[in-house]
Amino acid sequence: MKEKLSTLVLAAPLAIITLTGCSMSDQNSDETKFAGTSTTKDASDALLKVSSGIYDLIGVKGKASDGSTGVQECPGKDPKKYFQIFHPWSLRPASASDVEKAMKNLRAELPKHGWKIVEYGPDTSKNKNINLTADNDEKKAGVNVVQMLKDNPPMLSLTVVSGCYKVPDGQKVQYF
Template sequence: MFREIAQRKPDEVRPTDVKTKMSSLMLVVPLSLMTLTGCTMNDENSDEIPFAGTSASRDAADEMEKVSSGIYDLIGVKGKASNSRPGITDCASKDSKAYFRTFHPWSFYPASASDLDVAMERLKTELPKHGWEIVFYGSDSSENKNMNLVADNDDRKSSVKIIKMSKNDPPKLSLHVVSGCFRVPDGEEVERF
């Protein structure tokens, strides 16, 4: 499913492609994250979001930070990451008191603008060595023709969309990591932040 959506132009993405009911936090996350949230990490023909396990919201958010940190380590060039924390959103068509997903939008700013290409190429090479399957790599339809990379990790029940924004001031990689559906332990409710 990622391949199909990622190759469409933004005006060709159908509402049925994105099945996540957005919380107020999700409204600030760019459209690129929304295309990730309705897809499965393990069956390209399925609209089902994979089950990621049972977890408290804070524990799942901490795990999401570890996923993002692992991606940061693969960048392999000097630079700085934005200081953002993961958030919690609903899990499409599931009880919002018991099910949730985590998302983590962040940016990477290389110390040198010339390192942006190196960072993107390293991610393209290194992600598959660490359990990620690249499901799309190519330019988007924006005026800047930004390079996009979309990858799934079945073991981590996570997906990432990376956009190389070389014409941004300053140049950066924009990263959006999302999880599968978690269920809170019995007797607990989803904590939103």
């Protein structure tokens, strides 16, 4: 179990880099989209609601991990004033067919709820895991979902990441 968790933790930065690249940006900029002014706690609470909404779209029962949110620097911004929130978590449905069904549900349902799928297909790993990356401009968030059918047990690995927030004047970014 610790090995799987560490794999997810190590995979999270890659997913976050993917999500904070051009797909979370204005068309003519490499900058991460501005999500507004917020404390890290309020931004974390907001991203947990986004993750919960994604969980609802999965449409299959399973065991979700208790992944907590984290705070990271915004690329190219003052780390004392700007931050992003990320939330890595996983879902282990009862069967491999439920993992496939969950991914199909997400691919169909995310666009109906304001998400734009910007990438879908197998990765370059030996397992050729299916990856889905989607952005939601209204929520100023992105999600990367990896369908891991060959894991034991099979699962979905998700990382949800916010756009770039600025802390209110007079406050500091709280990293956790």
